[in-house]
Amino acid sequence: MKTGLVYDPIYLEHDTGDHVENSRRLVEAISYLKETGIKEKLTCLSPRPASLEELETIHAPAYISYVKSKAESGGGWLDPDTVISPKSYEAALYAAGGVLVAAEAVMKGKVDNAFALVRPPGHHAVQDQAMGFCIFNNVAIAAKFALSKFKLNHVLIADFDVHHGNGTQDAFYADPQVLYFSTHQYPFYPGTGWMDETGTGEGEGTTVNFPMAAGWGDEECLRAFNEVLVPVARRFQPQLILVSAGFDAHWADHLANMKVTITGFAQMAMILKELAAELCQGRLVFTLEGGYNLRVVAHSIKAVFGVLLGNSEIDDPLGKAPPTRTPERFDEHIEAIKRIHHL
Ligand SMILES: [Zn+2]
Numbered sequence: 416m417k418t419g420l421v422y423d424p425i426y427l428e429h430d431t432g433d434h435v436e437n438s439r440r441l442v443e444a445i446s447y448l449k450e451t452g453i454k455e456k457l458t459c460l461s462p463r464p465a466s467l468e469e470l471e472t473i474h475a476p477a478y479i480s481y482v483k484s485k486a487e488s489g490g491g492w493l494d495p496d497t498v499i500s501p502k503s504y505e506a507a508l509y510a511a512g513g514v515l516v517a518a519e520a521v522m523k524g525k526v527d528n529a530f531a532l533v534r535p536p537g538h539h540a541v542q543d544q545a546m547g548f549c550i551f552n553n554v555a556i557a558a559k560f561a562l563s564k565f566k567l568n569h570v571l572i573a574d575f576d577v578h579h580g581n582g583t584q585d586a587f588y589a590d591p592q593v594l595y596f597s598t599h600q601y602p603f604y605p606g607t608g609w610m611d612e613t614g615t616g617e618g619e620g621t622t623v624n625f626p627m628a629a630g631w632g633d634e635e636c637l638r639a640f641n642e643v644l645v646p647v648a649r650r651f652q653p654q655l656i657l658v659s660a661g662f663d664a665h666w667a668d669h670l671a672n673m674k675v676t677i678t679g680f681a682q683m684a685m686i687l688k689e690l691a692a693e694l695c696q697g698r699l700v701f702t703l704e705g706g707y708n709l710r711v712v713a714h715s716i717k718a719v720f721g722v723l724l725g726n727s728e729i730d731d732p733l734g735k736a737p738p739t740r741t742p743e744r745f746d747e748h749i750e751a752i753k754r755i756h757h758l
Contacts, residue, residue, distance in 0.1 A: 418723040419520050419529030420448075420457040421513040426534045428502035429510075430490075435670065435707040436548040441532055447713035453720050458526050462513035462533070465556060470511060472559035473552050473586055475543040482507065482550060493545035497535075507535055507550040514557040514657075517700045522565045522655065528688070528723045530660070530701040532716065538580030538659045538704050539605060547578065547605060554659050554702050555586040558593050561655050568592055571653035573644060574599070575636065575683055576661025576704040577671040579608030579624070583659065589618040594651045598639050600664070600671050601626030610752050623647050625752055632666065632674030632736065633682070635745055640686045642749060646758050648690050655698045656691045658684075662706030662715040666736030670707050674739075677711065677731040681718040688722055699723070 422445060427438040448454040470479050485491060486504035493499055510533035517529035537553035539546040558570045572587075574580040574597040584607065587593035599608050614622040625639040648656075662668065664675040684701075691699035701719060706712040711733065718729055 416528070416723065416725045417526045418457050418720060419460045419517055419526035420454070421460045421462050421517045421529065421531035421533065423462050423509060423513070425506050425509045429506035429535050430500035430502065431498050434498055436534065436536065436705070439709055440706065440712050441534060443709045444532060444713045444716045447717055448720065451717055453717055456724055457720065460516050460520050460526070460529065462509045462516050464505070464508035465511035465515060465551070469515065469556055469560060470551055473542065473555045478543040482545070493550065496547050497545040497549065499550065503535065503550065510535055510537065511551045511553045511556045514553045514700065514702045515560050517702070518557045518561050518655065518657070519564070521698050521700050522561065527697050528691070528699040530716070530719060530723065532703050534703065536704040538574060538576060538583050539578065541582045541585050546582065548705070549582065552582045552586060554657050555583050557657055557700070557702070558587070562592055567654045569594070569651055569653045571596065571648055571651060571656045572659065573656065573687060574659035575664065576659055577664035577668070577673055578604050578661065578705060580659055581605045581607040584608070584612065584622055587618065588614055588622060589616045591617045591621050594621045594623065594647065594653065596623040596625070596644050596647065598625045598627055598636055600629055600673050603671065610755055613755060620756065621651070623756060627673060629672035630674060630739060631745065633676055633679030636664070636675055636679060637682055638749060640683055643752055643756065643758065645686065645690060647756060648694060652694060654695050655700070656687060656695060658687055658699070658701040659704045660701045660719065661704035662712050665706070665708060665711045665715065667711050667733060668706065668708045670705070674736040676735055677714050677718050677733055678729050680715045681722050681729040684719045684722040
């Protein structure tokens with residue numbers, strides 16, 4: 416397998432100071448990929464800036480120019496969670512463009528699959544507003560790009576970040592060409608993503624939310640993938656799978672309360688890889704969203720690259736969460752979601 420890595424030092428120039436979403440997330444991940452010999456097995460893909468036209472498939476022109484002028488005037492807060500620095504606009508253009516480069520390389524067969532290690536992340540960004548550390552919605556822009564540039568009809572976006580990707584859901588809520596599937600802690604930031612949010616109009620049924628209770632982990636996420644994502648994807652028949660990969664559902668991540676392990680993330684990646692092989696010639700593009708425990712992020716990224724490259728062993732030095740109460744009522748919960756989506 417040929418696996419692409421999108422990365423560029425421009426992503427470190429989005430300077431957020433001591434914010435949890437900071438450049439060390441990528442610095443440590445890249446250095447761990449080097450240290451473990453994974454990086455030399457990857458095909459490096461250089462990002463480009465997304466064009467205004469590409470950004471405008473998702474974002475309002477006035478919002479884009481607001482971000483640009485705010486960065487040029489020295490930066491500051493775009494929303495109560497999202498801070499920018501003078502170079503953040505440029506970094507954000509390259510973050511969106513990085514996922515486009517990854518998607519294009521996969522669509523053209525230059526690589527079999529790819530992972531774009533970009534920041535700022537994207538899945539909370541809505542049409543006219545930054546939210547939750549996100550400026551431009553990288554994965555949503557990539558889905559629009561793939562649909563138009565390669566004349567696709569069906570793109571699947573799977574999102575296993577612990578937070579609901581409200582921006583991505585919004586972008587495609589009425590769009591039958593993009594199926595958005597998300598597992599996320601609920602109730603939790605940003606407040607959206609209950610199971611009854613299923614799309615509207617022609618997009619009815621192509622939004623699939625799998626809310627998770629605090630304390631749930633690998634077993635619940637893997638059942639959500641195997642019993643909901645897999646059949647929904649088979650019915651939808653995507654021609655490309657994009658993944659919003661956040662690693663903040665890990666038990667050692669302090670921003671949330673789920674109990675996923677590095678092994679769990681790798682197993683989810685495996686399911687996605689098998690789905691892509693079965694449904695769309697293996698076309699699979701990961702992009703980094705959240706994940707704030709630096710060790711978890713570095714090890715999880717390495718584990719996902721291992722899966723993409725076809726390695727079967729998973730290295731999980733952090734192991735499982737210390738035992739707590741047994742998760743309850745999962746069976747009823749998954750049955751309700753299956754009923755809503757006629758599975
Ligand atoms: Zn998150």
